[in-house]
Amino acid sequence: MAPASSDISVLETPVLIIGSSMVGMTLSALLAQKGISDCLTIEKHSSTAIHPRAALFHPRTMQIYRELGLYDAMKTESYKHYDKHAGLHAVETLAGKSLGTWMKDINEGLEEISPTSRLFLTQQMFEPLLREHAVKHGARLRFSTELVDFTQDAEGVTAVIRDTESGAEQRVRARYMVACDGNRSFVRTKLGIPMQGHGLLSHSLTIYFRADLSRFVEGKYNGVIYVNNPEIRGFFRLDKTGREGFLAVNTAGVRGSEASRFPGKDITNERAREILRAAIGADVDFEITLLSPWSAVCDAAERFQDGRILLAGDAAHIVTPNGGFGGNTGIQDAHNIAWKIALVLRDQAHPDLINTYGTERWPVAKKMIDQVFVRYIVRTAPELETEDLEMEDEVPEPWLELGYQYHSHALTTSELPDGSVVSNPAIAKAAPGTMAHHVLLSTTNSKSSSGVDPEAANPVPIADLLGHGFVLLCGEKALPWIRAGRNLNGESGTGKSGQDLPKVQVHQVTPAVANNHFYEKYQITPHGCVLIRPDGFVAWAEKGQEVGDGNEGLTDDAVARLEGLMRTILCRSPRGLESADSDNAAIKLGKL
Structure with missing residues (x-):
């Protein structure tokens, strides 16, 4: 039609x-x-x-x-509404006893692994x-x-x-x-x-309301507050004043019963009021402004x-x-x-x-x-959670947020690094398929996204150099690769070697002690380099070996290799097309 x-x-x-x-x-x-x-x-x-x-x-x-x-x-x-150090807490009721915390401070320890x-x-x-x-x-x-x-x-x-x-x-x-x-x-x-996965978990419900819950949260809870008691299981999301937010209800009623999985089904204002009272755990005036049923699925x-x-x-x-x-x-x-x-x-x-x-x-x-x-x-x-329930072990949030990894022909790896979808970003090494892990770095020929010249300031997060195109980070002694990048861009005076390819931003690492962490994290030497995609994922890395300055033969080899890598990553080479077709066929068959 x-x-x-x-x-x-x-x-x-x-x-x-x-x-x-x-x-x-x-x-x-x-x-x-x-x-x-x-x-x-x-x-x-x-x-x-x-x-x-x-x-x-x-x-x-x-x-x-x-x-x-x-x-x-x-x-x-x-920060107008939430504390930057808010957390994820667990309580029997908002007015009742604490059951512990899932995350005391949502930003604790992040400075070492993320610029944000x-x-x-x-x-x-x-x-x-x-x-x-x-x-x-x-x-x-x-x-x-x-x-x-x-x-x-x-x-x-x-x-x-x-x-x-x-x-x-x-x-x-x-x-x-x-x-x-x-x-x-x-x-x-x-x-x-x-769709495939775990299916329907519950007919859940979100209750939007107005109330002054400040006496239960100020100086005590901030952010997300999980509630778990015989009447209600779900969570509050409240601002730092305790006056703005909602209650998401996953199950309500007798724990484990079939009926408890359907709090959002045929919901009435009176039943919603009962649920909200059970979650607050105290006699508080409130006004329900909206009831929003939804299906909990994964x-x-x-x-x-x-x-x-x-x-x-x-x-x-x-x-x-x-x-x-x-x-x-x-x-x-x-x-x-x-x-x-x-x-x-x-x-x-x-x-x-x-x-x-x-x-x-x-x-x-x-x-x-x-x-x-x-x-x-x-x-x-x-x-x-029963013996026959198929459920994998929980991994820490940073592994999922900053440690997820790719494999495809838009990289120079056909398999997931270490055979895993996620890894610990605090200790994992950067490699093709991984995110460009956070380090502080000083380079020449660049300015950070904040407009600060790294040569005249402290090292900047590597993220400041990424996100706006392909980036070639070259060690302080990686002269053939620096020349190759410039040649690819047509900046060498000999013409652009890759006329139909996007430009590559070339940055040379300065000889600073602070950059040793970069070499260690990215597993290269001062003679090596790393190619990072526009989305901040490592596409390719060359460890590098010591060479004499001015070796034009090595530069020619580097030019040819870099151009070939770019064509492969962009699916412009015969091998790239063949691999991409294979990827697409696997997707259609549901094998990936």
Whole structure:
């Protein structure tokens, strides 16, 4: 069936993004930052979020927003409402005894492994900041607009969109479409992509209310407060005053009973009041402003790509709120997609580069849903933990937030480093497939993102050099590689060796004692180098060996090797195309 009649006007756009909540809007902003500002993002709702969902942002996510220039604004907004040292607590009731803490201080120990912190900031507070930034940089956001239908062919996607206020329809022709349309994704459903994972855990409920709970939280609890008693299992998310927040209810009633798993089903105001009283544990005046039932699940789509259509965010994977992994994982999806689509649209990468999206992100999403499932059981439903329950061991938050790893042909590794999806970022070595682990670094020929010249200041986080293209970090004595990078960019006076390739930012490490940590962490010598992708993941590393200065033969070899590596990573070499096709076939078969 054709998705539209011939009399409907046609709008051309390189990328059509369905859903302009946090994930879709982040993708819009990232593409605009990379010069792809004529994409179209549609959202069926008339505005950004009006309820305080998705409160916890992870340090990796904050690195992404740091690249976008939003980090300081987000911190400022967050600290108006939340303490930067807020934690995750457990109580019988808000007024009752403490059961301990899951995380005393959400930022304790992060300085050693990340240039950015965790912070609490609700979508209601954050999305207006993101929307303003995206529009300012040229993104096209269209609210009160829904997707009606779509088809795809070998060259792109044809969709019909409708203005929900006027009813006017328009046909859109896009080279790619990214579905960020939530857990009930129309796009995923029409494509017939099934979900797999742990299935329905409960029909949960969020109770939004007004009350003064300050006497229970000030100087005692701040952030997320898990409640576990015979009547209610769930959590409060409260600001530092105890006057703003909500209660998320996972189970209520007799612990372990079938009925307890359905607090959101057929909910009434009176029953919601009973639940809220049981969670507070004291006689407090309150006003319920909204009841929002939802399904608690930990599932992932069988695959994240169908031809020229990609799934991201809740359309690709759904988790319970435990640990805040849903929104963060979706934002990281967008970050993985943006640089790949941008290079393909600029004809600097083969379209098969985009096929590596699912190869890289699916194993990470699978790990996230399994780990959130563990947290759901341990924190809210321990009665479900039986001998025959398949549940992996819980790993620490930093491993999931800063230690997840990729394998695909957009790297120089075909297997996950150490055979694992995650590792401990505090001790793990940087290698192809890992995130560019945090170190302080001094380099020449560069300025940090804060505008500080590293040669005239203290070392800066390596993240300051990343996020805006390929980066070649060369040891202080890696002269052949420095020349190779400059030659690739056409800066050597002999012409550009890779005319059809994106430029590589070349940085030479200075001979400073502080840089020894970089050499140790990245497993190279002062004669070696590291190639890092635009999304901050290590693509390739050369340990390096001592060579004589001025050896043009070695420089020629380095030039040829670097250009070959870039073509492989961008799927422009025959081996790259072959591997990318293999990746895509595995995704379609659900093997990844």
